[in-house]
Amino acid sequence: MYIWKCWRDTRVRLFIHLILVSVLCALVIAFTAKTGGPAGYQRGGPGPGVPNMWTINGKGVLGGLFSLVIFFGALSLGAPGLGEEFREQTLGFLFTRPRRRSFWVRACWLVGVCELGVVVSLAVVGMFGGLTYLTGYVYTWRFLAALAPLWAGAIVVYSLTYFMTAVARSSEKGISYSLGILMVDLLLPVAAYYWHFHFVSILDFTMAGCAWAARSAPAFPVGQFIICAALACALLLGTQFVMERTEP
Amino acid sequence: MSELAIRTNKLVKIYSQLRAVDELSLNVPRGGVYGFLGRNGAGKSTTIRILLGLARPTAGDATVLGFAIGCEQVAILERTAYVGETKTLYGALTARQLVRFTQGFYPNWSSDAVAKYARTFEIPMDRPFAKLSLGNRTKVCLLLALAQQADLLIFDEPTSGLDPVGVDEFQRVVAEDLAGEGRTVLISSHQLADIERIADWVGLIDHGGLLLEARLDDIKSQFRLITAAGTGLPRSKSADIVSVNADGDFCKYVVRNNAEAFAAQLASQGAVVTDVSPLGLREIFLELVRKEASCTSGNAGEIPASVSSFI
Numbered sequence: 128m129y130i131w132k133c134w135r136d137t138r139v140r141l142f143i144h145l146i147l148v149s150v151l152c153a154l155v156i157a158f159t160a161k162t163g164g165p166a167g168y169q170r171g172g173p174g175p176g177v178p179n180m181w182t183i184n185g186k187g188v189l190g191g192l193f194s195l196v197i198f199f200g201a202l203s204l205g206a207p208g209l210g211e212e213f214r215e216q217t218l219g220f221l222f223t224r225p226r227r228r229s230f231w232v233r234a235c236w237l238v239g240v241c242e243l244g245v246v247v248s249l250a251v252v253g254m255f256g257g258l259t260y261l262t263g264y265v266y267t268w269r270f271l272a273a274l275a276p277l278w279a280g281a282i283v284v285y286s287l288t289y290f291m292t293a294v295a296r297s298s299e300k301g302i303s304y305s306l307g308i309l310m311v312d313l314l315l316p317v318a319a320y321y322w323h324f325h326f327v328s329i330l331d332f333t334m335a336g337c338a339w340a341a342r343s344a345p346a347f348p349v350g351q352f353i354i355c356a357a358l359a360c361a362l363l364l365g366t367q368f369v370m371e372r373t374e375p
Numbered sequence: 376m377s378e379l380a381i382r383t384n385k386l387v388k389i390y391s392q393l394r395a396v397d398e399l400s401l402n403v404p405r406g407g408v409y410g411f412l413g414r415n416g417a418g419k420s421t422t423i424r425i426l427l428g429l430a431r432p433t434a435g436d437a438t439v440l441g442f443a444i445g446c447e448q449v450a451i452l453e454r455t456a457y458v459g460e461t462k463t464l465y466g467a468l469t470a471r472q473l474v475r476f477t478q479g480f481y482p483n484w485s486s487d488a489v490a491k492y493a494r495t496f497e498i499p500m501d502r503p504f505a506k507l508s509l510g511n512r513t514k515v516c517l518l519l520a521l522a523q524q525a526d527l528l529i530f531d532e533p534t535s536g537l538d539p540v541g542v543d544e545f546q547r548v549v550a551e552d553l554a555g556e557g558r559t560v561l562i563s564s565h566q567l568a569d570i571e572r573i574a575d576w577v578g579l580i581d582h583g584g585l586l587l588e589a590r591l592d593d594i595k596s597q598f599r600l601i602t603a604a605g606t607g608l609p610r611s612k613s614a615d616i617v618s619v620n621a622d623g624d625f626c627k628y629v630v631r632n633n634a635e636a637f638a639a640q641l642a643s644q645g646a647v648v649t650d651v652s653p654l655g656l657r658e659i660f661l662e663l664v665r666k667e668a669s670c671t672s673g674n675a676g677e678i679p680a681s682v683s684s685f686i
């Protein structure tokens with residue numbers, strides 16, 4: 128029942144993001160169709176431009192544009208779960224139900240992860256369907272594997288917001304703090320470029336993952352994937368740690 | 376099985392500089408109604424929150440229904456129903472949805488009890504909680520607690536916002552349904568008259584420490600107000616004299632134990648004893664708490680010997 132309650136708290140945000148991703152998908156497909164170039168790109172069978180088009184859309188659009196949109200969706204979805212409990216001052220009620228506190232933290236986190244999965248799936252499947260429709264050709268089924276890096280990156284951002292909401296005891300503050308950290312994460316690669324130090328941002332990882340899925344990169348960024356998964360787990364455990372010590 | 380529903384052993388809770396609970400040792404027997412009394416900020420709610428795992432004790436330990444707080448918290452919560460002092464539940468959910476939300480956590484949940492108490496308290500089941508009046512919110516919280524069929528029910532200011540009819544219904548439910556079925560009920564309240572009507576045991580705390588814990592009947596049979604007139608009457612407190620109020624040649628004594636002997640002693644000293652009357656819980660509470668306040672300036676938390684000997 129708590130999962131149902133968490134779903135109630137977040138469903139409006141989820142629907143907004145689903146609509147946003149759908150509209151964005153339609154716009155990208157329309158833009159691609161408009162600027163697709165020679166006839167070979169569109170319903171022309173496996174012409175020379177088709178793989179290139181899939182790669183550009185896979186890496187640049189899915190890995191870049193969509194991952195940014197999904198990251199902001201993750202920011203927004205990470206806050207309400209625990210944030211609503213703090214806002215409504217219902218932690219006292221919740222924590223006197225016979226379950227461990229870790230149960231509530233994990234259940235609420237899991238709902239958001241599933242919702243993110245739906246948003247990411249819509250983006251990937253939408254792009255896959257759109258490109259298949261435009262080119263009349265399924266270039267690669269591996270394209271659908273772009274789900275993994277997009278979802279993993281989104282879960283890290285989501286878990287960060289979830290953790291910050293627990294620390295700040297407020298969804299608004301949780302979003303603000305996470306946004307600050309995410310901005311640093313997005314801007315650090317620029318600094319890394321100028322000052323020549325190695326830094327891998329979450330966006331770097333999703334782009335590399337999507338590039339692999341669209342066949343323009345030779346290998347899936349396993350190392351970065353493990354770091355992302357470990358980071359998401361660490362943030363979840365951190366949230367659990369904070370909530371275990373919270374005195375509502 | 377332990378004979379005590381709740382046992383605390385030198386429980387301490389410190390919030391920065393404030394000792395909210397100060398070496399509190401409570402013994403709440405199983406079965407019956409226990410009135411947990413004290414002034415605002417005496418430490419009642421903090422004690423309850425510690426028992427339910429909502430706050431962590433700084434020192435000391437406690438058991439609830441034989442389970443240790445902290446490590447066996449889920450077992451405690453499975454058997455304990457709780458209505459907190461802030462009656463806040465999910466505002467967007469109706470009482471019916473809150474029932475559906477809560478029932479899955481409790482194996483002994485009674486849908487019959489839900490129907491019965493929804494009727495008794497006249498709860499609008501299909502209105503969002505946020506749109507209910509304070510009284511109706513309290514009733515929803517009570518409904519959720521009562522339907523759990525818990526062994527122990529802890530109510531923190533349960534009648535806040537209830538109208539007199541609601542208060543009367545609540546008292547009837549506690550006295551007949553809960554105490555009648557052998558469940559243990561701990562009620563923290565400032566409504567001393569209500570507690571006096573339904574409690575079997577009373578625990579009184581002040582400054583986080585226990586002042587008094589005994590059967591209500593024993594307390595009422597032992598405390599007496601003696602009014603006497605005369606010159607040279609004793610004006611100092613002792614083990615049995617809880618308080619002295621002097622006005623000219625008139626003195627009012629609140630005496631614990633041996634009131635008749637003390638009255639006879641006054642008479643033998645030439646005083647005229649005009650009245651020896653029993654005291655209600657309210658008067659006893661006021662005398663003990665006032666006495667504690669006057670006795671503990673600069674010595675907060677120490678239980679006066681005259682009272683601790685009674686515990």
